[in-house]
Amino acid sequence: MSLAATTPHFKDNVHEALTDARLQRALPHARNFIATRAAAAARLPEFEALRDSARAIKDHTLAHLDLYLETYERKVTQSGGHVHWARDTGEALAVILDLCKARGAKSVAKGKSMVSEEIGLNAALEGAGIAAVETDLGEYIIQLRGEAPSHIIAPAIHVTRDDVEADFRRFHRELPADRDLTQPEQLLAEARAILRDKFLSADIGLTGANFLIAETGTSIIVTNEGNGDLAQTLPKVHVVLASLDKLVPTLNDAAQLLRVLARSATGQDLSVYTTLSTGPRRPGDPDGPEEYHVVLLDNGRSAMLGGQFADMLRCIRCGACMNHCPVYHAVGGHAYGWVYPGPMGAVLTPSLIGVEQGGQLPNASTFCGRCEAVCPMRIPLPNLMRHWREREFERHLTPAVVRGGIGFWAFFAKRPGLYRFATDLAMRALHLIGRSRGRFAWLPFAGGWTRYRDLAAPQGATFQARWRAKSGAVR
Amino acid sequence: MSARDDILALVRASLHVSGAEAPRRAAVASRLAEAPVGVVPQRGQGTRSQILATFKAEAERVRATVAEVASAADAPAEIARFLRENNLPATLRHGSDPRLASLPWSATALEISHGPSDGDDVNAVSAAFAAIAETGTLALVSGSDNPTTLNFLPENHFVLVFAEDVVGDMESVVARLKATYGQGAMPRAVNFVTGPSRSADIEQTILLGAHGPRRLHIVVVGQP
Amino acid sequence: MAESEAVKPPIRVGLFVTCLVDLLRPSVGFAAVKLLEDAGCKVIVPSQSCCGQPAFNSGDRPSTQAIARRTIDAFAGCDYVVAPSGSCAGMLAKHYPELFVDEPEMAIKATAFAAKCFELVSFLVDRLGVKRVSARYEGVAAYHDSCSGLRELGVRDQPRTLLAGVEGLRMVELAESDVCCGFGGTFAVKYGELSDAIVTRKSAKIDASGADTLIAGDLGCLLNMAGKMQREGRAVKARHVAEVLAGMGDDPAIGEPDAGAAS
């Protein structure tokens, strides 16, 4: 872990997000993905079968990951590239900084990469005096703003058009102050022109990878803008930064995964650019990088294999789970406090930075199950969150009040006779207090509820008491 | 231990394997050798004319434009027409692909240049390796025939697709790549292009022409 | 699907009344009994407490297992176990087997038990083939799909089918009817502010639907939505689907004052 997490202060983050009027104006955009995904899925009769196929491919790959990694490395080497293995953030940063320094690099053009966020690459590069240039429009916007992505595929989803205009005016000082930037097209054109120069002058291009193909030693990225493609075509050196779980056996397997990726993400059938890169420039090639390096990062993935959270390694980072999450819709991505937001982040964050730091996230879910329903890889996200809660409970990390409350309640729940007696008394009493109004605006021990909403008063005797009075008990 | 050996050891420990197990090795070897084809949607399948029709419809759906010409010799006139009608400069860059070099460019008023782009070109033309009906996708391969920079740097990208190279699905392109470059080998870059460049990063509104071309005009050559 | 395979009439249905209904709104339990009896079932109510969900979702597996064992035993004599809640039925039908992955014998028992557990309305429609109930309700209602019922058990069309046959009732479309109301059991209390943000949106959607009645199949969600709407001063009545289908729609709605004396 390198990026500092504010995850332990999740509740404060939530409060801040809910009271941030600007953020609340921007957040509804995340809901647009719901309809586009549904339409894309509906247009493809084979979609559900493809989800099964995709899941099976990843399960097979993960079960044989050691062998596919070895094959992949061999194929990369054969095609003239280099594989650098990194156990953790520190090693990955060291490899990349060494590559940059050895080539006297002054600037790195970056395609969108969540793994680079995970290792805090931009800060490390800047610290070494190397400019990190985000080239995805969304990433570029948040880099200007000094923010982290709030969504894994739409990093600037929390930013409004007005914000972007203000940021561009603030940072693009070389341009005439009276230029018209009222249309989104004008903002895009300005970013395109500014970034074009940065692409052309970058010494190193760094991209992530959506998939790494063992069969051929190929890395695959998908983009809509073409930024990652320029970042890996124009500079002399292309560095791919990817975690172990990106491995896929063959190109045919990748074709299956690609069919569910964009549909689940943006509702496109395929992203505009699906780019397959294999090694550096070949003899006679007029363009393309002269060097091709892959930094293969573990950072906790190997430990997840074969365990309770192994399903999470199937994730292809489509973002569908957060696009359909009521919690994400309410507070956006920054509240989650680390790199990965939404349901996938709620499962992954404790795995990667520890449950002591990340344990709030798997608790902050209603288990509504919408994430699992749309996850193309059929990852049982609510179940995995529940596993985290079990770990916390076992390790006594669950807050004492909750633990005590559950213990008290469970004592009765395990003893139905006593439970019936005690609850019947309690409900009769509450009924007497509450019947005239029908509900409570405040009740001792129920403050967490009645602070925000009324609580209906009980109807009186419990169902079980009435039933027994009426029919003479069955048992 | 090196990071490599350490990571592989960790992976194996988590999976409770040594890495030497014959059945596992056999499973991996056969998957790599056979590269099974999974679920292939019906959408891209059909007769030659259906496949071409699907390609055209899907490409237009993702906001490419498509023209059909009877023979490659008609392509320069079509591109010149497109540039004229869209009020674009009469310039065009292409690589050394013989399928392009042999065309009657001189019959048009286009000013032709050759080789990769340095970022100053407005228009370029490439010839596709293949195209995919299912999603209206072009498959372009790197090399001096069709430099990769031409796919991304110009504002307007023209792509020639020969009708016989339009296939149903991505798996068929993979098969063609294997037939051309050999099993397990690949050209440096394969660019699957599905429509013109776009971004939805400003309030999730789709705008065309982010970093790549704003216009993608596909010229399909020949009939089914 | 009509009547199931080998079960001979009258079908013995154990009512798993759920703790919220038991404690707060027994009328839902009696509505469920009426619907099941009208469909020809013999209803029994074994001594019971809770399905164990609060413990399960708080990570307390040992307590959950203890509760599950008791519940499974208590309903041993029933052909079916039916609950007027998608959430509790989902717990019994989907999660009980998961609790005993390390105990093969219990796992078999829990799986067999799970197979006979159903949510009330889907049981009526899918298992018993009920197509219509005789009930009257004067009003315009919106239906909210509670999450577990919808996504764990496929409860969606069944309540709509039966509600369509209720005389006097007009159903209207509820935008985002499949989106969580923010209840989530202990979540509503542990993450009150977040839960509130979610239910506030839900309340606005209900209001926008133009309905005078909100109907759902889970009392937990109903308490949450009713409590929010009442706090906001909205006049929408909240009722459990079983009450409406059983013709008990004249009773005070959730959170409304008593008409008469205490029972």
Ligand code: SF4
């Ligand atoms: S968990 Fe599933 S839905 Fe979420 S990003 Fe990963 S693959 Fe997509």
